[in-house]
Structure formats: structure tokens, C-alpha cells
Amino acid sequence: MGKQSEIAEYIHALKAAPRLKGQVAFSTVIREKPPELDPGERPMAPPMEKILEAMGIERLYRHQAESVEQIRLGHDVAVATATASGKTLIYNLSVVERILRNPESRALYIYPLKALAQDQLSAFRQFVSPLGTRAPEAAIYDGDTSAWHRRKIRDRPPNVVMTNPEMLHLSILAYHAKWEPVLSSLETVVLDEAHTYRGIFGAHVAQIYRRLSRICDFYGSDPSFVFSSATLANPGQLANMLTGRTPTAIAHDGAPSGRRFVVLMDPVDSPARTAILLLQAALHRGLRTIVFTRSRKMTELIALWARQQTGRYADRIAAYRAGFLPDERRAIEARLAGGELLAVVSTSALELGIDIGDLDLCILVGYPGSIITTWQRTGRVGCNGQDSALVFIAGDNALDRFWLRHPGQLLTQGPEACVVNPYNTGVLERHLVCAAAELPITENEPMLADDNIKTAVRQLESDGRLLRSADGGSLYSPRKAPHRTVDLRSAGSQYMIVDAGTDDRIGEIDSSRVFRETHPGGVYLHRGETYLVEAVDTARRVVRASAARVGYYTRVIADKDIRIVGSTDEHRHGDIRFQKGRIRVTDQVTAYETRDVRSGERLEIVSLDLPPVTFETDGLWFDLPASIERAVQSASRDFWGGIHALEHAAIGIFPLLVLADQNDLGGIATPLHPQLGNAAIFIYDGIPGGAGLCDQAFDRLTDLFRFTAAAVFDCPCEEGCPACVHSPQCGNQNRPIDKKAALLIAKAILQQLETQPQTDVSTPQVASVSAPHDRPRQETGRSVTPSTDHPDFGVLDIETQRSAAEVGGWHRADRMKVSCAVLYDSRSDRFLEYQENQVADMIRHMRSLPRVIGFNVKRFDYKVIEPYTDEDLGRLPTLDILEDVHRQLGFRLSLDHLAKETLDRGKTADGLQALKWWREGRMREILDYCRMDVEITRDLYLLGLKNRYLLFRNKAGERLRIPVDW
Numbered sequence: 001m002g003k004q005s006e007i008a009e010y011i012h013a014l015k016a017a018p019r020l021k022g023q024v025a026f027s028t029v030i031r032e033k034p035p036e037l038d039p040g041e042r043p044m045a046p047p048m049e050k051i052l053e054a055m056g057i058e059r060l061y062r063h064q065a066e067s068v069e070q071i072r073l074g075h076d077v078a079v080a081t082a083t084a085s086g087k088t089l090i091y092n093l094s095v096v097e098r099i100l101r102n103p104e105s106r107a108l109y110i111y112p113l114k115a116l117a118q119d120q121l122s123a124f125r126q127f128v129s130p131l132g133t134r135a136p137e138a139a140i141y142d143g144d145t146s147a148w149h150r151r152k153i154r155d156r157p158p159n160v161v162m163t164n165p166e167m168l169h170l171s172i173l174a175y176h177a178k179w180e181p182v183l184s185s186l187e188t189v190v191l192d193e194a195h196t197y198r199g200i201f202g203a204h205v206a207q208i209y210r211r212l213s214r215i216c217d218f219y220g221s222d223p224s225f226v227f228s229s230a231t232l233a234n235p236g237q238l239a240n241m242l243t244g245r246t247p248t249a250i251a252h253d254g255a256p257s258g259r260r261f262v263v264l265m266d267p268v269d270s271p272a273r274t275a276i277l278l279l280q281a282a283l284h285r286g287l288r289t290i291v292f293t294r295s296r297k298m299t300e301l302i303a304l305w306a307r308q309q310t311g312r313y314a315d316r317i318a319a320y321r322a323g324f325l326p327d328e329r330r331a332i333e334a335r336l337a338g339g340e341l342l343a344v345v346s347t348s349a350l351e352l353g354i355d356i357g358d359l360d361l362c363i364l365v366g367y368p369g370s371i372i373t374t375w376q377r378t379g380r381v382g383c384n385g386q387d388s389a390l391v392f393i394a395g396d397n398a399l400d401r402f403w404l405r406h407p408g409q410l411l412t413q414g415p416e417a418c419v420v421n422p423y424n425t426g427v428l429e430r431h432l433v434c435a436a437a438e439l440p441i442t443e444n445e446p447m448l449a450d451d452n453i454k455t456a457v458r459q460l461e462s463d464g465r466l467l468r469s470a471d472g473g474s475l476y477s478p479r480k481a482p483h484r485t486v487d488l489r490s491a492g493s494q495y496m497i498v499d500a501g502t503d504d505r506i507g508e509i510d511s512s513r514v515f516r517e518t519h520p521g522g523v524y525l526h527r528g529e530t531y532l533v534e535a536v537d538t539a540r541r542v543v544r545a546s547a548a549r550v551g552y553y554t555r556v557i558a559d560k561d562i563r564i565v566g567s568t569d570e571h572r573h574g575d576i577r578f579q580k581g582r583i584r585v586t587d588q589v590t591a592y593e594t595r596d597v598r599s600g601e602r603l604e605i606v607s608l609d610l611p612p613v614t615f616e617t618d619g620l621w622f623d624l625p626a627s628i629e630r631a632v633q634s635a636s637r638d639f640w641g642g643i644h645a646l647e648h649a650a651i652g653i654f655p656l657l658v659l660a661d662q663n664d665l666g667g668i669a670t671p672l673h674p675q676l677g678n679a680a681i682f683i684y685d686g687i688p689g690g691a692g693l694c695d696q697a698f699d700r701l702t703d704l705f706r707f708t709a710a711a712v713f714d715c716p717c718e719e720g721c722p723a724c725v726h727s728p729q730c731g732n733q734n735r736p737i738d739k740k741a742a743l744l745i746a747k748a749i750l751q752q753l754e755t756q757p758q759t760d761v762s763t764p765q766v767a768s769v770s771a772p773h774d775r776p777r778q779e780t781g782r783s784v785t786p787s788t789d790h791p792d793f794g795v796l797d798i799e800t801q802r803s804a805a806e807v808g809g810w811h812r813a814d815r816m817k818v819s820c821a822v823l824y825d826s827r828s829d830r831f832l833e834y835q836e837n838q839v840a841d842m843i844r845h846m847r848s849l850p851r852v853i854g855f856n857v858k859r860f861d862y863k864v865i866e867p868y869t870d871e872d873l874g875r876l877p878t879l880d881i882l883e884d885v886h887r888q889l890g891f892r893l894s895l896d897h898l899a900k901e902t903l904d905r906g907k908t909a910d911g912l913q914a915l916k917w918w919r920e921g922r923m924r925e926i927l928d929y930c931r932m933d934v935e936i937t938r939d940l941y942l943l944g945l946k947n948r949y950l951l952f953r954n955k956a957g958e959r960l961r962i963p964v965d966w
Helices: 003-014 045-054 062-072 086-100 114-134 147-155 165-173 175-185 199-218 235-243 271-284 297-311 311-316 326-337 371-378 396-405 407-412 424-440 451-463 627-634 639-656 693-714 739-754 810-816 835-849 857-868 881-889 894-905 910-917 923-947
Strands: 025-032 077-080 105-110 138-140 158-163 187-189 224-227 246-250 260-265 287-293 317-320 343-346 361-366 388-393 474-476 495-499 505-510 522-526 529-537 540-548 550-573 576-596 602-607 614-624 665-670 679-685 757-760 794-800 818-825 830-835 853-854 878-880 948-953 960-962
Touching: 003 025, 003 260, 003 271, 003 388, 025 158, 025 224, 025 407, 062 077, 062 086, 062 224, 062 246, 077 086, 077 235, 077 894, 086 105, 086 114, 086 224, 086 371, 086 505, 105 165, 114 138, 114 158, 114 326, 138 424, 147 693, 158 165, 158 614, 165 175, 165 199, 165 424, 175 199, 175 451, 187 199, 199 235, 199 923, 224 235, 235 246, 260 311, 260 407, 260 948, 271 297, 271 343, 271 361, 271 388, 287 576, 297 311, 297 317, 297 343, 297 522, 311 317, 317 326, 326 878, 361 371, 396 407, 396 540, 396 693, 407 550, 424 451, 424 474, 505 522, 522 550, 550 614, 576 679, 576 693, 576 739, 614 693, 614 739, 627 639, 627 739, 639 665, 639 679, 639 693, 639 739, 679 693, 693 739, 794 857, 794 910, 810 857, 818 835, 818 857, 818 923, 830 835, 830 923, 835 857, 853 857, 853 923, 857 881, 881 894, 881 948, 881 960, 894 923, 894 948, 910 923, 923 948
Parallel strands: 077 224, 077 246, 105 158, 105 187, 138 158, 187 224, 260 388, 287 343, 287 361, 317 343, 361 388, 495 540, 794 853, 853 878
Antiparallel strands: 025 260, 495 505, 522 529, 529 540, 550 576, 576 602, 576 614, 614 679, 665 679, 794 818, 818 830, 948 960
């Protein structure tokens, strides 16, 4: 029996099986689609015709030909068509055509995953093989490339360099001078799978591509950008968000497709068990199958259970997910592409264009969160035009149930728009520091015209993370190579998961999820193996786990607290005020529960003592007037349970408005928020710094609550369930929940939203942070005349009788003994001199000063005089200039260095000379030297107080400002 009839027979058997036919909620067949070919009016050069002839291609599809023509004209292009529609051919044709015209032409192919680059290198070499000796060269430059090959690629660059955003960030941009041959002749930049650049990863990538354009401009190149994406609503807008460029968008798909069977199932058993039954039937028929799940844990469980129940096929099933080591992933990909594996159970990690062979059946265990992702995953089967099938097994959440009630809409609804927040504050700031390390940021750069960047630059300069040149015209990074401190895949740092018995690395996990997924006592699954977490080492960022056989899984119990940092927009409908802005979320995991794997029954609750996780993000919120609360209570319903249920339902339906996964969002409902004085519901971007999700949804609040009310009302349950108002992520175990109260509240909100806004409140003005360069600049000279427009202060410097070598090191400053000291008092504008027997008088004078200024005064001068007093000198109000400089720069500078660069004068002697004078009894020379140090320290303080900066010279010889706030 051929595959064409096997897949049809499989679907027929599924719909007829006594155990399963009652669970089939909908089925249909999507007819095959013929190709739309280019009429051939755009001729190709003979070498390109030769390549196409070798591939068996007589004419391009229409979207391919249109894209190639736009690239020929030097335009940026964003192509968004279905899986297997020939997008790779578009950019390969265009790049090779340019290389044949100019052998020095270079191209960068950027893939979101290393595995994609490995796959595409083989495809590219096969693509150009008909050209023989004229074939362009290509090479992969990623984390797995050996040091020798990296050097070879840099020294003798191929025409095409295939890499990923991490390597572009860490190796190419960070060391761009070594890549000058590539960057100066770069004609094409390909961004493959552009729709994957979302969330925190998308925010990072958006800044990397802006930095790439900046470096290309420096080397005199202006490459075309080619964006390749799955079908989505806004390919041009997404490309603009990612790069700031405006491409030609091409979204009409001219590629053919085979017949596809579509089945939606409402399972009686769990979706996972239903998937295993379907997988068993597919394996017995020899159908090559891919099963997609929504979580890493579910991926491992289904693969584990399927291997246990499929007998002779057990070794032909594998799990595949993020967190596997590179060698593990590549081995699975090779076995699948070669036919050794018949089935793979995967998270989103395999939905992209990695070559995994010719598959027949796609099983979705739960809705993947978007129309885009649904058809992207489905596109992994039937790639060669043969019959294929999609079986969607619905879960219990709101979106799954929505599609069961509206299956036709799943087939007809267009793809969502994809959004990226390129101005996520934390991400933007880190990349501006990297950009300044690559090339100084000058005042006339186009990027500084953007208000978001201006604000970030002011903050970075205020914090000392960017340093302004002495003339005020350029910004520098205080660090030579800040790139390695930036993790592109994470909002925070990563934890390594290791086997507690062997110390072998098992996997890794993001710091923002470590306590929720790998808390002590938690069950962690990796490649079908069960581990129990023993400990989380926050200092070393290591999770230790041991292999174990248990019959339960774990789920956390957590508390949340939300504080409003600032509102950026608000409007009022009736008595309800809706706002969006910045919030601070504190997530505290307090316990976990164990539940039986088979029944789901709770076994026990175990308390935990873990630190809270706090982050700022963007959100939307609204406070509810007391009138709504009274109406709910008068109906004898639970108001708190109602707002809690409504929060869950709104988050569950949120992805109908914005391309997001429910896990990208968070929320909280509170009967009394202290800052608002009313009950309130918050929904926020679950990504630290924000992802633009709530910002986009804020203008569609009426739609949000209309869809939410419909989801709750249409659900047939009485008291609430996962299909409407329960959430699997709820840290309060879905208590309290009152579905009927939620309906009352939702209707009241909709009534208010249907009224015209009473006010149109503009974005509140946020107090700006003045950058140091906005202050009047003080011209430096040999001295500063003290003024009276500052608080009173004193300046202290001490000389000693003994050297560090004589007392056993600088840490024994308490043994050095005072030879003399000078204390400047701004109140009298006098320099007061003291010798050893007068230290007590000096300390009494210091106590009378509002502030004591010094240079290394806390670590040295105070330690020297500690033996002369019982007073706690640490209680004196003290400003240590060296301490402040070290805090800003991360390294220390000498007083002489700062004096020369800031005051254009240096010290007259040094400490060793002062010790020599002490041994010779020349006290006057020591006092004069000490007074000069005090005068220099005073003048540095006064200039810093007035200008808000000092000056220093870095290792590269640039004279830079050190921001100070005294």
C-alpha cells in the first residue's frame, strides 16, 4: 500500500475506531493547491539557469521570481510564505548571482539555530555544485567551529559565512576589525526564520542587527537584507522592528501543496495518552510521525510512555527539545533524516526548517499558541507533495476549547502579526554599551535621534556604563569587551543542571525559571530520565539533581506582589480606569505539591525557603469601583474569586489578540491594591523588561473582554474548569475561583468599555535624568577657586612613618603610624596641619564637619588613625573619591592620574619620598607635600561637584569623563 493511501486509511481507521471515533470533533480535507509559476519574463544568467536545470526547475514560483527581482534591484525584501515553499532558493539564487558578477562579494546567512546552519551548508554546497570550479565557497562560523577553522575563515573568508545571532554578537561585531574583508564587501544579509525573533530573544536580535548596520556603514558597505519567514500578517513591519529598515514585503505564496487531512479531537483520556494511541497506530503503518507538545516536561513524558508501550518500535522513538547538548540534538536529527527513527516527540525546537526527512503525520498535543505556529508545524509533513495529515488533540485550556467550538475558523483565520520590542530597556542598554565598545557613539549618529535611545544613553552615562569623551562629543564603553555579559536567549543568566553523583552536565535553565522548574525536591525530566533536584546553588548558578524513579510530578505554589513603577497611558470608561505602564513583579515560590502521574491526585505539599525573584516589565491594569464589588456580593457571589477567575480567563484568551504564548504572560488579581485603593486586575509581559505584548493589546481592551466573556459563557461547566477560568500556572492552586462572579464582572466591564472615554489622559511626563554632558563644562586649569555655593566640607590626607613593606602589607595600615596630616575646612578656607600627638584634636575637628572628603580615605587614612581613637570612623559622613571612581569604572586610578587629566597638574612627590623625608626629620617638606595632595583632592571634588564628572585616560589613550553625583 502506497503512502498516499496509507495516510487516508489511517485517518479512516481513526474516525471508525470504537475507542476514538466519539472523540473526533471535526475532520476535513484541504485540497491540493497547484503552483503559481512565474511567466518567465525575468531571465536568469546562464550559470543560474544551469543550477536550476540541475535541480529540475524550469520556472520559479511567482513569489520566488518577484523576490529575486527585488533583491537584484538592491532592495531589502521580507518573504513570508509557507514551509517548503522555496524561500531558501530565493536568497541562494540572489547571492550566487551577485558572487558570479563580483567574486569579492560576501554574504552573511544568519540562522536562529546552529542546527539550521549545519543543514543549510550541505544544501548550499549541493546547490552550487553544477558550477564546478566557479562554485562559491561557504563555511559555518559558530560555537562548534574549531579555533583553527575560525582563524582560516577570518583570514581567507569564503563568499558566504553562515552563523547565528550569538556569534554575530560575540565574535563578528565584537572583533569587527578582524572581519574587515567580509564587512567591507558585504552585499547580502539573510535573516532566516525571522518570525522566531520574538520575546527577549527578538529584543536582543533587533539591537544586534542595528549594530551590524552601524558597523557596515563604518566599513563603507550597504548590504541588502533578505528576511525569510513563515506566513505571518506583518512581514514588513516585523522586519522594520528587527532592523529599523523598510523592506518590500512578499507574502503571496505561489508554491503547490499536497492533499492534507485535518482532524480535531476532544479526548476522553488525557491528550498525552491519546497522542500515544495515535502514535502507536502510525508506527504500525510505517508512517513517519512528528508529535509536538507545549512543554519540555510533556515532551519527555510522551516519549517515555510511548517507548514503554510500543514494543519493537521503542528504539525508533526519540524526544527532542531545547536544553539537550549539541551532540545529542545532531544525533537525533541524523537518525530522523536517515529513516532510523520513525517518530520524534518535540517541543518548538523542531518546527523550523531543519531537514528531518519526508514525514507523513503531525500530531499536535494541544494548540501551540498561534495560527502561525500551527501551520509552521503542520508544514513539516507532506513536504514532497504527498498526502499528509494533521491531528490536533485539544487540551483543557481556553484556546483549545475555543477552536473545538469554532473549527472552521482555525482553517480560515489568517496568521497573526508578530511583534518585537526593540526598546526593552535592559536589552537596549546592554547593547548600547556593546555598540560603544565596537565604535565610539558620536553625537551626530542617526540612532541618537530616537527618544528611546536618548533616554537609555542618559541613564547609562549617569550610571557610568557609558563614558563621555573630554570634549563631550563621543561616548565610550568603560569595558573593552562587554559582549560576553549579554545572554541573548535569556532575560537573566543561565543555571547549569548537573548530575549530583557524577557532576556530568545534564542541561541548563534560565535564572528566571530556576525556582519554578528546578526547585529543591522538584522532579526534572531529561531525555526520558527522571531526576530529583537536590539543591540549587545560587552563588555558582548550579542545580544538582540525582536520577530517581518516582510515580509523581511536582508543581509549585507561589505568591506574587506587583508594584506600579509608573503609568505611561490611561483612559477612563465610566467608573473604570484602564492603565498601562511599568510594573515591578516579585515572584516568591513558597512550596510545591506532588501529584500522582496517572491520576493527577495530590499527594502532599512541601514548604520551601527560597529567595524571591523580582523584575520590572510592562503591563496593563484596571481598578474596579466599589459599585461592581457590591453588585457581585448582592448576587451572593465571591468577588475575589470572580476577579481571580476573570484574570485567568483574560490571559487564556489573550493570544487571540497578540502573537504570544500564555507562558509569555503573567497576571494577578487583588481585592485591594495599596497604590490604587481599589480592587484591581493586572496582566503583564512575563519577560523582564517587557516584550510589547500588553502595549499592543491595550488598544483592543474591548475585544479582549468580549472574547473573554464569550469563552467563560460558552463553557458548559458549572463552577469553572481549565477550559475557561482555571490556569495550570496559578500559584494559588486556582483558589478562590467563582465563574459566575467572573461573568458578572466581565459584563459590567464591557458595559463601561462601550461608553466613550471620559478623558483622554496623555502620557504622564517622567522626570528626565540629566546627563553629565548637559551640565555647564568647567574649563580645567592649575587650580580651582573655592566657591560658597556648595555644602560645607573638609578634605583629609595622612602621611605615615612606615611603609607597607615594613608592616607586612597594605592590609596592616593600622601599624603604619601617623607622621602628619592636613585637614582642609571649607568653612574657613584654611588648611590645618597636625602631627602624631595632635591626632585626637584632628578627629574632634572632623566630627564637626558635615562631610569629610578623601582619596582612598576609607581603606587607608581611617585605618591608619584607628589605633589613636575609640571612635567608629565609619560613622563619619565621608565621600571617598577613589571608592566612587572604582564603583563607576570597575578599576582604580591614582590621584596623580586624575589630577593630570582633570586639573592639568600632577602631584609634587609621592609616598616613598615622604617616608624618606620622615627618616631625615624634614617635617616641613612632608606637610607641604601633604597639603598639595589635599588641595588636589579638594579641587577634584569641587570640579566633580560642579561639572558632574572627572577626567581620565583609558588604555587606548582616549580622554574620557567619569560621571559623579556628589
